[in-house]
Amino acid sequence: MDIFAFLKNRFPKLYAEQNFSFARHTTIGTGGVAAAAVCPASTEQTAELLAVLRREKIPYCFLGAGANVLPSDGRFEGVVVRFSRLDGLYADGNLIYAGSGVTGGELCRFARSRLLGGLEFLTGIPMTVGGAAAMNAGVREKHFCDIVRRVVAVEEGKVRTFSLSECGYGEKDSVFLGGIAVTGVYLEVRESFAEQIERECCYFRTRRAALPKGRSMGCAFVNPPGDSAGRLIEQCGLKGARSGGAYISEVHANFILSDGASSQEVSRLSQTVARTVREKTGISLREEFRRIP
Numbered sequence: 161m162d163i164f165a166f167l168k169n170r171f172p173k174l175y176a177e178q179n180f181s182f183a184r185h186t187t188i189g190t191g192g193v194a195a196a197a198v199c200p201a202s203t204e205q206t207a208e209l210l211a212v213l214r215r216e217k218i219p220y221c222f223l224g225a226g227a228n229v230l231p232s233d234g235r236f237e238g239v240v241v242r243f244s245r246l247d248g249l250y251a252d253g254n255l256i257y258a259g260s261g262v263t264g265g266e267l268c269r270f271a272r273s274r275l276l277g278g279l280e281f282l283t284g285i286p287m288t289v290g291g292a293a294a295m296n297a298g299v300r301e302k303h304f305c306d307i308v309r310r311v312v313a314v315e316e317g318k319v320r321t322f323s324l325s326e327c328g329y330g331e332k333d334s335v336f337l338g339g340i341a342v343t344g345v346y347l348e349v350r351e352s353f354a355e356q357i358e359r360e361c362c363y364f365r366t367r368r369a370a371l372p373k374g375r376s377m378g379c380a381f382v383n384p385p386g387d388s389a390g391r392l393i394e395q396c397g398l399k400g401a402r403s404g405g406a407y408i409s410e411v412h413a414n415f416i417l418s419d420g421a422s423s424q425e426v427s428r429l430s431q432t433v434a435r436t437v438r439e440k441t442g443i444s445l446r447e448e449f450r451r452i453p
Contacts, residue, residue, distance in 0.1 A: 163195040163218060163239060170212060175199040180240050182231035182452075185223065187286055188416075189375040190423040191231030194453070197223075197240040199261075203312060203319055203343040206241075210341060211317030213239060221453035222341060224291030225263065228378050228449045230430075233423045236453045243290050246343055251276060255309065256347045260290025268361070277352025278307055280360035284368040286378070293345045294336035295450070296329050299364065305329035311336070312344040319343075332382050332448050372409040375418040380430055381445040389445055390414035393433055396440045403429035427451075 164178040176198045182191030200206040213220050219238030223229065246259035249270050256276065258267055264287040271279045281302040282292070291297070292304045293311055308329075311322040313336060328335035336342050381389035393399070393413035401408045405421030406429045416426055416433075434445045 161216075161218075163237065166216075166218075167196055167198060167239070171198075171205075171209065173201075174205065174209070175201075175245065182236075182240075186226035186229055186231055186377075187375060188230060188377045188418050188421075188423075188426060190233070190418060190421055190426060192234040192236065192423075194236040194240045195238060197242055199242045199245045201245045203246070203314065206243075206246075206341055206343055207314045207317055207319050209241070210314055214317060219453060222290070222294075223452065224260070224288035224294075225286050227286040227291070228295055228297075230377060230423055230426055230449050230451050232451070232453060238453055240453075241341065243288065243341075243343065246290070248344065251349075254349055254351075256349055257344060258289040258347060259344050260288060260293070260342045262289045263287065264289075264292065271349055272354070272357050272361075275352055275354060275357070276349040277357050277360070278349045279347070280357060281364055283361045283364040289345050290342040293327075293342045294334055294340075296332055296334050299367075303329075305334075307347045307349070308345060309348050310346040311342055312346075314341040314343060337450065370411075372411040372415045372417060374409075376409075376415045377426075377449040379414045379448050380416045380433070381414055382448045384443055384445065387443070388414075392437050392441055392443060392445070396433075396436050398433055398436060401429065401432070403432065408433070 167176045180194040180197035183189050200209050220241055222241050243261040246261040248259040249262050250257055264282045264285050268279055281299050287297050297304050383389050390413045398408050399410050399413050404425035405419045406425040409415040409417050438444050
């Protein structure tokens with residue numbers, strides 16, 4: 161089946177792109193090509209699209225800002241579903257509704273312009289709202305689950321609203337990672353002052369400035385309870401370790417950087433790190449990034 165032609169015929173008004181490059185749309189800059197990428201314009205169109213893809217047994221995956229993901233090398237004979245056109249953004253009292261395609265920067269600027277605080281910890285994180293809701297993005301002090309109140313999503317081709325308790329949030333985890341498409345999120349905020357918001361944004365911006373520069377997926381491993389993945393990796397002497405063009409940062413050991421690497425090389429290095437840490441410390445590290453498709 162010509163997947164791109166099928167989509168254009170079935171959804172003539174749907175934005176679709178042929179031969180979508182993962183390398184150009186991910187922060188790690190690796191990966192192959194997908195047969196097609198699409199950007200639905202509404203939650204309802206997302207539900208219709210996913211129902212058709214499921215019925216026709218066409219593989220698909222979701223992609224937000226392209227951070228914290230490792231795409232496969234080679235060609236993906238399927239569809240990449242992106243949500244950049246789901247960019248609704250409005251405030252109602254202490255709630256902000258943000259479509260899944262809203263970026264972290266857009267969300268923070270919107271809240272700041274209305275003197276609404278509570279989102280400052282998202283400053284500088286490469287994210288879309290949908291990806292952050294699915295991955296439970298955040299920092300040491302605070303995660304997305306701390307501000308989520310409801311999530312609008314498409315599950316098995318049907319629109320559904322999830323309460324916070326139904327989201328199944330854990331450390332960089334949620335029920336949405338099981339193939340449920342987030343299309344919008346209601347976030348709880350609070351009234352604040354311009355000076356306070358700027359002070360907190362500056363704090364988190366300064367912290368992020370110390371992270372390694374270069375192409376990466378962000379942190380490669382979830383911190384185990386009461387410990388730091390970066391500390392464990394450094395303790396095992398793995399700073400600077402390489403697999404082809406992939407290497408462990410000398411600045412922060414929980415970052416795998418790419419110097420023209422393939423996804424296979426990144427994956428091989430990640431597996432080597434996890435195995436070495438397990439053998440030397442007895443601690444099993446869980447990859448923070450998601451493998452797609």
